[in-house]
Amino acid sequence: MGSFDFDVIARSLGYLFREGMVFTLTLTALAAVGGIVFGTLLAMMRLSSFKWLSLAATGYVNLMRSIPLLLVIFWFYFLVPYIGAWLTGAARPIHVGAFASSVITFTMFEAAYYSEIMRAGIQSIPRGQVWAGYALGLNYWQTMGTVVLPQAFRNMIPILLTQTIILFQDTSLVYVLSITDFLGAASKVAQRDSRLVEMYLFAALVYFIVSFGLSLLVKRLQQKIAIVR
Amino acid sequence: SPTLKKIKDSGTVTIGHRDSSLPFSYYDDKQQVVGYAIDICMHVVDAIKAELKMPNLKVAFNPVTSATRIPLIANGTIDLECGSTTNNVARQQQVGFTNTYFVTANRYVAKKSSNIKSLADLKGKTVVSTAGTTNIKWLTEENAKANMGMSILTAKDHAEAFLMVETGRAVAFFMDDILLYGLVANSKAPGDFMVGSEAYSVEPYGAMMPRDDAGFRKVVDGATAKLYTSPAMAALYDKWFNKPVPPKGIALMVPMSPQLKRVLANPTSSGDPAVYQ
Amino acid sequence: MAMIELKDVSKWYGSFQVLNGCTTSVEKGEVIVVCGPSGSGKSTLIKVVNALEPFQKGTIHVDGISVSDPKTDLPKLRSRVGMVFQHFELFPHLTITENLTLGQIKVLKRSEEEAKTRGLKYLDRVGLIEQKDKFPGQLSGGQQQRVAIARALSMDPICMLFDEPTSALDPEMINEVLDVMVGLAKEGMTMMVVTHEMGFARKVANRVIFMDRGQIVEDASKDDFFGKPRSERAQQFLAKILHN
Amino acid sequence: MAMIELKDVSKWYGSFQVLNGCTTSVEKGEVIVVCGPSGSGKSTLIKVVNALEPFQKGTIHVDGISVSDPKTDLPKLRSRVGMVFQHFELFPHLTITENLTLGQIKVLKRSEEEAKTRGLKYLDRVGLIEQKDKFPGQLSGGQQQRVAIARALSMDPICMLFDEPTSALDPEMINEVLDVMVGLAKEGMTMMVVTHEMGFARKVANRVIFMDRGQIVEDASKDDFFGKPRSERAQQFLAKILHN
Amino acid sequence: MKYNWNWGILWQTSIDGQNTWIMMLIHGLGWTLFAALCAGVIALLLGSVIGVVRTTDHKWLVRLGNAYVELFRNIPLLVQLFLWFFVIPELLPKAFGSAIKQMPPPWGSFVPAVIGLGLFTAARVAEQVRAGIQSLPRGQRMAGTALGLTQAQTYRHVLLPMAFRIIMPPLTSETMNLIKNTSVALTIGLVELTAAARSMQEFTFQVFEAFTAATVIYIIVNLVVVNLLRWLEKSVAVPGFIGPAAVGGGGH
Numbered sequence A: 001m002g003s004f005d006f007d008v009i010a011r012s013l014g015y016l017f018r019e020g021m022v023f024t025l026t027l028t029a030l031a032a033v034g035g036i037v038f039g040t041l042l043a044m045m046r047l048s049s050f051k052w053l054s055l056a057a058t059g060y061v062n063l064m065r066s067i068p069l070l071l072v073i074f075w076f077y078f079l080v081p082y083i084g085a086w087l088t089g090a091a092r093p094i095h096v097g098a099f100a101s102s103v104i105t106f107t108m109f110e111a112a113y114y115s116e117i118m119r120a121g122i123q124s125i126p127r128g129q130v131w132a133g134y135a136l137g138l139n140y141w142q143t144m145g146t147v148v149l150p151q152a153f154r155n156m157i158p159i160l161l162t163q164t165i166i167l168f169q170d171t172s173l174v175y176v177l178s179i180t181d182f183l184g185a186a187s188k189v190a191q192r193d194s195r196l197v198e199m200y201l202f203a204a205l206v207y208f209i210v211s212f213g214l215s216l217l218v219k220r221l222q223q224k225i226a227i228v229r
Numbered sequence B: 001s002p003t004l005k006k007i008k009d010s011g012t013v014t015i016g017h018r019d020s021s022l023p024f025s026y027y028d029d030k031q032q033v034v035g036y037a038i039d040i041c042m043h044v045v046d047a048i049k050a051e052l053k054m055p056n057l058k059v060a061f062n063p064v065t066s067a068t069r070i071p072l073i074a075n076g077t078i079d080l081e082c083g084s085t086t087n088n089v090a091r092q093q094q095v096g097f098t099n100t101y102f103v104t105a106n107r108y109v110a111k112k113s114s115n116i117k118s119l120a121d122l123k124g125k126t127v128v129s130t131a132g133t134t135n136i137k138w139l140t141e142e143n144a145k146a147n148m149g150m151s152i153l154t155a156k157d158h159a160e161a162f163l164m165v166e167t168g169r170a171v172a173f174f175m176d177d178i179l180l181y182g183l184v185a186n187s188k189a190p191g192d193f194m195v196g197s198e199a200y201s202v203e204p205y206g207a208m209m210p211r212d213d214a215g216f217r218k219v220v221d222g223a224t225a226k227l228y229t230s231p232a233m234a235a236l237y238d239k240w241f242n243k244p245v246p247p248k249g250i251a252l253m254v255p256m257s258p259q260l261k262r263v264l265a266n267p268t269s270s271g272d273p274a275v276y277q
Numbered sequence C, D: 001m002a003m004i005e006l007k008d009v010s011k012w013y014g015s016f017q018v019l020n021g022c023t024t025s026v027e028k029g030e031v032i033v034v035c036g037p038s039g040s041g042k043s044t045l046i047k048v049v050n051a052l053e054p055f056q057k058g059t060i061h062v063d064g065i066s067v068s069d070p071k072t073d074l075p076k077l078r079s080r081v082g083m084v085f086q087h088f089e090l091f092p093h094l095t096i097t098e099n100l101t102l103g104q105i106k107v108l109k110r111s112e113e114e115a116k117t118r119g120l121k122y123l124d125r126v127g128l129i130e131q132k133d134k135f136p137g138q139l140s141g142g143q144q145q146r147v148a149i150a151r152a153l154s155m156d157p158i159c160m161l162f163d164e165p166t167s168a169l170d171p172e173m174i175n176e177v178l179d180v181m182v183g184l185a186k187e188g189m190t191m192m193v194v195t196h197e198m199g200f201a202r203k204v205a206n207r208v209i210f211m212d213r214g215q216i217v218e219d220a221s222k223d224d225f226f227g228k229p230r231s232e233r234a235q236q237f238l239a240k241i242l243h244n
Numbered sequence E: 001m002k003y004n005w006n007w008g009i010l011w012q013t014s015i016d017g018q019n020t021w022i023m024m025l026i027h028g029l030g031w032t033l034f035a036a037l038c039a040g041v042i043a044l045l046l047g048s049v050i051g052v053v054r055t056t057d058h059k060w061l062v063r064l065g066n067a068y069v070e071l072f073r074n075i076p077l078l079v080q081l082f083l084w085f086f087v088i089p090e091l092l093p094k095a096f097g098s099a100i101k102q103m104p105p106p107w108g109s110f111v112p113a114v115i116g117l118g119l120f121t122a123a124r125v126a127e128q129v130r131a132g133i134q135s136l137p138r139g140q141r142m143a144g145t146a147l148g149l150t151q152a153q154t155y156r157h158v159l160l161p162m163a164f165r166i167i168m169p170p171l172t173s174e175t176m177n178l179i180k181n182t183s184v185a186l187t188i189g190l191v192e193l194t195a196a197a198r199s200m201q202e203f204t205f206q207v208f209e210a211f212t213a214a215t216v217i218y219i220i221v222n223l224v225v226v227n228l229l230r231w232l233e234k235s236v237a238v239p240g241f242i243g244p245a246a247v248g249g250g251g252h
């Protein structure tokens, strides 16, 4: 390899961050919020006493968890237009942009993982807390909303955030769709200019700094918000 | 024609493009989609505008990869794929191809220092090609047929395959020669590499479109045939193959081959290699 | 009309019978102590009264309303019955004041202000008014249990259920909780108390119920129970628990 | 020579002082009960004796051997001191027999057979020989604690340390454990016991140590302690814990 | 959809002229499983050591363990594999580096893939092992120590047997993740299941058949593996012991 040509990074810095990183971060944020909301619903379904609800949620979660993300991305990319058409009643597959498609894909995929975390979180709340809520006269939704979920969520914040860091790294796989996320941008420049090694080293560094920075933040937060027991 | 109707209803024609198939279809340094195939497709778009009498028809670009191009044509996301896709009979089971706009050949690139003069010198050596290409298919078959004993590596994309030669993991990289010229020209030391003189197979490139849509095919074939046989074609070829191209301003300096001259003069969308010999 | 009335209540977990034909009643103003060996079904008995657990046979009426009737508004019924748990079960993510007002606001639809006034009145009653802005985790066990009692009281319950309210406490703190409970009993609150604190039973109980293997084996006045328990099992139990 | 001797022992967790100049000694055959409010350092005191926690000041000698001397073979020393914990701490993945033999085989290098014979002897002594092939999770709390005592005994300890051995038990099971401990005391075992069971202290203790905020506030003979505790803190404590 | 379904393609001869496409996929599955197995062994051994080290009180060892975990879990696997394949051999002494590069296929991609996957997964296993040990009551370690066991003996006989039982469920999902993650190795040329499916679709253009077949195979493999591990979990379960519900970290 001999000489590295790091000039290629300087030349494409604007593109890498203004297009790539912005896309990656937006996708991560949207998919995390959507995934946690949908995941919490899935977790509640799994724990509900309606058998078919819990079976449906379990099936969904297990399916998502047994297919490689690469294949999931692929399937959603092609099927979302049809699902959209089916939902809206349109005659033709609706046109879904790459961005919308990846937000949907990651929301649906990560929801399976977030739901496992939220399920553990809900189950970690002592049964007595639920009883205490009911004993005060709260109904199911009130007990969930004011007693169980706030605690479950707070207990799980570190793990939810850790999962979000994984999501942040996973979004790099959208490059298979030739979408310009950070890694996609880096690999496009790298391929066009034949500077793969330099670009990948740089990408590794950037991912490490962002992920590690976030995980430090998680630790800080963990100490701050832990509920005194 | 369903495709024309769809374009008409949505007011948009969607073109699928590659992100780094230099000089056919790629992003320049301003992140605009450019290339030889793109220019040709823009002529097709003009023809569609005329056909539909929609001068304000919008053009949308949608990046594709080798894995996504077929399903995206099939589910109607893209109407026309303008890249470096080889036209062959097997692929025509799924999609249609327009008139061929380039004819390339399968060759290898190797380091000059490795002293490879012919295919025979590669006996027992490690070679590489890109996953899912017609080139690796030929290489696999040839290796078995001629009992060459080569170890064949599979790379994810052209740039990685070339990197394997650059770093000494493989001695030679088999690919469409036109892509090899581009890779060599863009490398850190273009002088270190040589492209073999022997050509092993012909690879006609054409734009992909939905299969069995005669109305649409008529418009597209008509537009390309008209362009290929017009004097503008020589200038278009020159622009991409003999003059400096973005992003780095390097000229490939590849004169038009006799086969291509013949094909452009008599446009064809055949998938039969014999037609191009 | 009895405040709490159980008739032939039976309950199964799967094939395991936890309650076996339990019949008893608690009159207004009565204090009943429930005791018995571990696993005998005491907690379950308390929970079915409050409809926190379903049961399969028999009837339970609280203030004349059937607990198992599908038409009964259970949240409303439960809001009228105060309940205190072994592990306090304060909501750790809410301050003491918020713990006291949550049920009043959400269930009784009181204004935040009114709920606060009432909650703090009871907090003062259990001697913890200075702790009102702390979180449960910042209080000792005995203090938490007193807050839990205040929380139940601030819903203006018609009766109170206690499930081993002192058994998770350090020995030093047991009395501060028992004192509050003795006070309540003396004021005439109807109470059903699962406890092993026989000192408490001696002091304020009207009747003692002894359970074994899901059955009410003994249901006697305090004096009868401590004087001459009829069943052998209850005698053994008392011997074990009172010795040393 | 005293069996256990503490001289001016102090210990800090960071800047928080848990033990503050503790001096006392336990003679061979003596039974010492340690009591005091929660957080006063009782468990810590027990743990430093067995070198389970380091300390920063003072000296501790067990059977004449310094605990803090870097040259001391701590595993060997610990193997000679039996220890019983509040939460039993049996090894849940091993059968009762394996729990009893693990230390003998790995530390004392006894043969499997010999270890088993001895272990089962002590298991019989605590009345649980039929349970030998069960796992800890299949026993009641009282049974588990008796196994824990048998495990400690089967190492032939020269003295035993107990850290609140009954406070995690159901009221019914407390006595089955205390009975075993009373038996040990009567046989002349040297014992240091953290407990709130004043009945036990009255029955077998030679001396009672009362701790508060890391200090040994009172170190008196049983009769002196129960008769007229000198410090006000100890009086309050006794009043709280003995009332009701 | 304008798509020409042709399931028969699975039974047609593939490019190598001998095997059918379905055999190619199964061949790919073989590499998937073999790579997952090798990487799994590395991950389990290394991850356990690092996880244990992080629960000791040797300060610098703990730091080293933490550094390892942070480094390997904060860079996308895709990028790590690339670095193992293209960059690391260049940084080694020349002779050694070229020896690695000259390895015949598929070993040339297999070895870096296994190393990369193994080290990446080791970081995640280390997290689980640490969490497992720390979820045990503190008294367990003390009880071992109080019996006179050395630190090593306490880990071997007291802490690890329980810790591993407790982390069986998260390790099961790590195993599933590992099997799926081998698909990322296609980027450095390992022709495992996903790569075989991609190659099939690129040669035949029967995209949906190829990916459906791969998806179904993955689901079956996961069902088998999960049930095997559940069975293992049950067969080592301690009677009467209800472990603390170990909270599974996420991950893929």
Ligand SMILES: Nc1ncnc2c1ncn2[C@@H]1O[C@H](COP(=O)(O)OP(=O)(O)OP(=O)(O)O)[C@@H](O)[C@H]1O
Pocket: C013, C016, C018, C036, C037, C038, C039, C040, C041, C042, C043, C044, C045
């Ligand atoms: N959710 C459940 N599923 C199955 N069995 C249960 C459940 N809850 C309780 N049990 C069983 O029902 C029996 C009675 O339980 P309960 O909690 O009412 O006993 P208790 O008298 O309160 O005992 P303790 O003094 O230990 O609190 C026990 O044997 C218990 O194991």
Ligand SMILES: Nc1ncnc2c1ncn2[C@@H]1O[C@H](COP(=O)(O)OP(=O)(O)OP(=O)(O)O)[C@@H](O)[C@H]1O
Pocket: D013, D016, D018, D036, D037, D038, D039, D040, D041, D042, D043, D044, D045
């Ligand atoms: N590892 C630790 N780090 C910091 N502080 C600790 C630690 N362990 C114990 N402490 C503190 O040291 C003090 C004494 O603890 P110790 O366990 O010895 O008390 P104790 O008298 O046994 O109390 P209890 O009756 O609650 O068991 C307490 O205030 C406790 O919070």
Ligand SMILES: [Mg+2]
Pocket: C042, C043, C044, C163, C164
């Ligand atoms: Mg109970």
Ligand SMILES: [Mg+2]
Pocket: D042, D043, D044, D163, D164
């Ligand atoms: Mg203690």
